[in-house]
Amino acid sequence: MERTTFVQHIRQQEKSNPGATGEFTTLMNEIIVASKIISLEVNSAGIGENVLGLTGKINVQGEEVQKLDEFSDITFTTIIGKSEAVCAITSEEKEDPYIIPSEDNPGKYIFMMDPLDGSSNIDVNVNIGTIFSIYRKKSEGDEVTDEDLRQKGDEQVAAGYIVYGSSTILVYTAGQGVYGFTLDPSLGEFFLSHPDLKIPEQGSTYSANEGNWGIWEENQKNLVSFLKEDNPSSGRPYKLRYIGSLVADFHRTLLKGGLFMYPKDKNSPKGKLRFSFEAAPLALIVENAGGKASTGKQRILDITPKGIHDRLPLFIGSKKDVEMAESHLSATEKKGGWFKWLSG
Numbered sequence: 001m002e003r004t005t006f007v008q009h010i011r012q013q014e015k016s017n018p019g020a021t022g023e024f025t026t027l028m029n030e031i032i033v034a035s036k037i038i039s040l041e042v043n044s045a046g047i048g049e050n051v052l053g054l055t056g057k058i059n060v061q062g063e064e065v066q067k068l069d070e071f072s073d074i075t076f077t078t079i080i081g082k083s084e085a086v087c088a089i090t091s092e093e094k095e096d097p098y099i100i101p102s103e104d105n106p107g108k109y110i111f112m113m114d115p116l117d118g119s120s121n122i123d124v125n126v127n128i129g130t131i132f133s134i135y136r137k138k139s140e141g142d143e144v145t146d147e148d149l150r151q152k153g154d155e156q157v158a159a160g161y162i163v164y165g166s167s168t169i170l171v172y173t174a175g176q177g178v179y180g181f182t183l184d185p186s187l188g189e190f191f192l193s194h195p196d197l198k199i200p201e202q203g204s205t206y207s208a209n210e211g212n213w214g215i216w217e218e219n220q221k222n223l224v225s226f227l228k229e230d231n232p233s234s235g236r237p238y239k240l241r242y243i244g245s246l247v248a249d250f251h252r253t254l255l256k257g258g259l260f261m262y263p264k265d266k267n268s269p270k271g272k273l274r275f276s277f278e279a280a281p282l283a284l285i286v287e288n289a290g291g292k293a294s295t296g297k298q299r300i301l302d303i304t305p306k307g308i309h310d311r312l313p314l315f316i317g318s319k320k321d322v323e324m325a326e327s328h329l330s331a332t333e334k335k336g337g338w339f340k341w342l343s344g
């Protein structure tokens, strides 16, 4: 069977885009290089040099920084920073953006990333991942402005993630479909494994941290109770699947369908997940795969963040499931409201 490498795929995509200058292709290829390095490190973590464990540092999110977090952040920043395709890099691990110095020939794109999401799972061998988002610099002149770094989700040029697990898989979209590539470690090449990914219109699982039940709002509790009701004619109860690593939970939802939720709660009144590094890139992917992504009220891609570290609630997955969640949340928010869903 003929196998398409990532490089062949991105070159084909470039040919179908008459205005392409090759800068996007360069950027994507550098992302591939960085992801291979991280994959090697993640899959050999603990063997030889001690990259497991904590650095003793706390990041801008107030989270303990794991050694692989820091390694991933430095690797992507160094490689993408030298690509001559980007003028700025923002990272979940860094308070401030990294502006590419003129001597490194900055390019027209802005790269945003969660370099290693789910890092609390590193030491227990659970899948973790990198999430990235690419915007075009919009302002005139060489200076990178605040508006360049806080663009509406719909302005993304491309978005993707790499999940480091039993195999390393890169999934991305540039607005013309969603494609998945699996790393063949023996060759060090990513081969097309998921051409034109589409998420099922409705799933049968929900993904949420029910340990937060006691700090959820009432309408969130009502929604999850609804999903757990024994009502086979409407496809309920849904099964619960929650890994606690967003990239792994999202990848399963994308492939199998269903609903991933990280709602706001008393401890995270704006939500826990970040707009720039998590919600917006995954929303671009899921919409290009036929799914939906919202805060429970507002479409993620309609949002322009006020800050590069903004957090928000996230409901993402199959179109019907996200719509069910939105209507249930708004109905039950109106105290005792009712709604019909899956009434057939």
Ligand code: P6P
Residues within 6 Å of the ligand: 117, 118, 119, 120, 209, 244, 245, 246, 247, 249, 272
């Ligand atoms: P909780 C990991 O720390 C992360 O940012 C996401 O990968 C994951 O979805 C979420 O937090 C898990 O949060 O509160 O359930 O541990």
